[in-house]
Amino acid sequence: xxxxxxxxxxxxxxxxxxxxxxxxxxxxxxxxxxxxxxxxxxxxxxxxxxxxxxxxxxxxxxxxxxxxxxxxxxxxxxxxxxxxxxxxxxxxxxxxxxxxxxxxxxxxxxxxxxxxxxxxxxxxxxxxxxxxxxxxxxxxxxxxxxxxxxxxxxxxxxxxxxxxxxxxxxxxxxxxxxxxxxxxxxxxxxxxxxxxxxxxxxxxxxxxxxxxxxxxxxxxxxxxxxxxxxxxxxxxxxxxxxxxxxxxxxxxxxxxxxxxxxxxxxxxxxxxxxxxxxxxxxxxxxxxxxxxxxxxxxxxxxxxxxxxxxxxxxxxxxxxxxxxxxxxxxxxxxxxxxxxxxxxxxxxxxxxxxxxxxxxxxxxxxxxxxxxxxxxxxxxxxxxxxxxxxxxxxxxxxxxxxxxxxxxxxxxxxxxxxxxxxxxxxxxxxxxxxxxxxxxxxxxxxxxxxxxxxxxxxxxxxxxxxxxxxxxxxxxxxxxxxxxxxxxxxxxxxxxxxxxxxxxxxxx
Numbered sequence: 143x144x145x146x147x148x149x150x151x152x153x154x155x156x157x158x159x160x161x162x163x164x165x166x167x168x169x170x171x172x173x174x175x176x177x178x179x180x181x182x183x184x185x186x187x188x189x190x191x192x193x194x195x196x197x198x199x200x201x202x203x204x205x206x207x208x209x210x211x212x213x214x215x216x217x218x219x220x221x222x223x224x225x226x227x228x229x230x231x232x233x234x235x236x237x238x239x240x241x242x243x244x245x246x247x248x249x250x251x252x253x254x255x256x257x258x259x260x261x262x263x264x265x266x267x268x269x270x271x272x273x274x275x276x277x278x279x280x281x282x283x284x285x286x287x288x289x290x291x292x293x294x295x296x297x298x299x300x301x302x303x304x305x306x307x308x309x310x311x312x313x314x315x316x317x318x319x320x321x322x323x324x325x326x327x328x329x330x331x332x333x334x335x336x337x338x339x340x341x342x343x344x345x346x347x348x349x350x351x352x353x354x355x356x357x358x359x360x361x362x363x364x365x366x367x368x369x370x371x372x373x374x375x376x377x378x379x380x381x382x383x384x385x386x387x388x389x390x391x392x393x394x395x396x397x398x399x400x401x402x403x404x405x406x407x408x409x410x411x412x413x414x415x416x417x418x419x420x421x422x423x424x425x426x427x428x429x430x431x432x433x434x435x436x437x438x439x440x441x442x443x444x445x446x447x448x449x450x451x452x453x454x455x456x457x458x459x460x461x462x463x464x465x466x467x468x469x470x471x472x473x474x475x476x477x478x479x480x481x482x483x484x485x486x487x488x489x490x491x492x493x494x495x496x497x498x499x500x501x502x503x504x505x506x507x508x509x510x511x512x513x514x515x516x517x518x519x520x521x522x523x524x525x526x527x528x529x530x531x532x533x534x535x536x537x538x539x540x541x542x543x544x545x546x547x548x549x550x551x552x553x554x555x556x557x558x559x560x561x562x563x564x565x566x567x568x569x570x571x572x573x574x575x576x577x578x579x580x581x582x583x584x585x586x587x588x589x590x591x592x593x594x595x596x597x598x599x600x601x602x603x604x605x606x607x608x609x610x611x612x613x614x615x616x617x618x619x620x621x622x623x624x625x626x627x628x629x630x631x632x633x634x635x636x637x638x639x640x641x642x643x644x645x646x647x648x649x650x
Contacts, residue, residue: 234256
């Protein structure tokens with residue numbers, strides 16, 4: 143077994159001479175042993191075989207371990223790199239075993255091809271209803287480069303932390319760019335904490351909250367009598383002198399103060415309202431925005447000064463491989479690490495999170511509360527799953543084109559509570575939808591993960607993996623090999639039966 147140092151050296155050798163070719167990666171998003179979450183396999187195999195015993199998953203500085211869980215088959219899932227017309231992608235082949243396999247929350251049958259862009263978005267693979275993996279690219283090697291508050295094991299998180307560690311010891315102004323909820327203020331505080339001013343104050347101000355008429359006084363201070371009723375006051379630049387001033391929502395800075403901010407950035411000089419002399423500040427400036435300041439009505443000379451060092455914070459949908467370690471980190475920050483249902487973890491991993499980490503944090507807080515009170519949270523209870531705005535990638539199942547869903551026959555049924563659904567209704571829904579789980583769930587007004595739970599608990603419905611092979615063979619013979627009719631006869635989901643029949647045929 144390779145230790146972590148030998149593994150890294152092997153990776154470095156495999157990555158040499160391949161400019162622009164990303165490494166294939168599997169990251170553990172969820173595991174019955176929470177300590178395994180975030181471990182990775184990263185390499186450049188022609189074909190990667192994933193089973194209970196291989197490959198080894200590593201964390202920087204630690205020895206590798208296989209997935210190891212007893213529900214994972216010895217027969218591997220095969221992931222093969224291969225070119226196609228649009229660039230390099232991968233093909234995933236699923237084993238003919240009793241092990242349930244899901245891809246992006248759906249029962250998997252293969253092979254399934256993903257192009258390079260699909261892999262870049264991250265594909266969620268669930269094995270044995272116990273372990274959740276993310277298939278993605280890595281364009282850098284795993285490394286331990288901690289930065290306060292910024293969690294993640296993927297290439298985007300590693301690169302962001304590298305840049306923060308590089309710019310933090312300097313006095314260069316930093317402009318943080320990113321969607322709402324991506325952690326811009328956390329990044330600003332990390333830059334301050336890792337810099338030479340860590341012992342001084344960090345003063346934060348939301349520029350969108352500044353009153354237009356009093357913005358200059360808030361920032362630069364005012365002399366007594368500078369305006370009606372004005373008392374002498376220190377501004378935020380004076381408060382942050384020797385430390386760091388964080389200007390959040392800089393795109394909403396009142397137009398009247400933008401030239402004043404430019405002057406401060408150019409030489410450190412400013413004049414309080416009503417004062418007769420300039421003052422000087424040594425405050426370091428960090429600004430943040432979720433706007434495109436190049437096209438906004440924003441002082442472009444000020445923008446050029448602010449972006450002394452621009453840092454782009456990636457949206458959560460672009461770093462799906464970090465979902466597992468973020469769940470653990472955020473739940474621990476809320477003071478608890480409850481046992482979340484696997485189905486919820488898969489839904490969380492597949493969702494595109496328009497509100498990014500902030501939205502994920504609030505959702506997990508609600509989920510933890512429900513679990514603590516004996517509930518079984520589902521994503522639709524925790525997040526308003528409204529249609530995504532134009533241009534947004536938000537959806538429950540990424541890369542859905544790789545595994546097309548059956549179109550609904552009519553208007554969608556309102557969501558129902560699982561406790562309101564009887565065994566008879568479940569049986570009728572399955573029988574009325576050719577024993578197709580997704581269609582039956584839609585008719586009942588519940589999610590697919592909830593449908594799985596109802597099927598597991600049903601006294602008359604069985605999974606094909608639990609039906610004796612001889613009984614399946616007799617039923618197939620009676621139905622002339624028609625799997626659909628056989629599923630009805632055996633009262634088992636069609637997807638489950640197809641997997642089992644394929645396994646039986648391949649094992650002969």
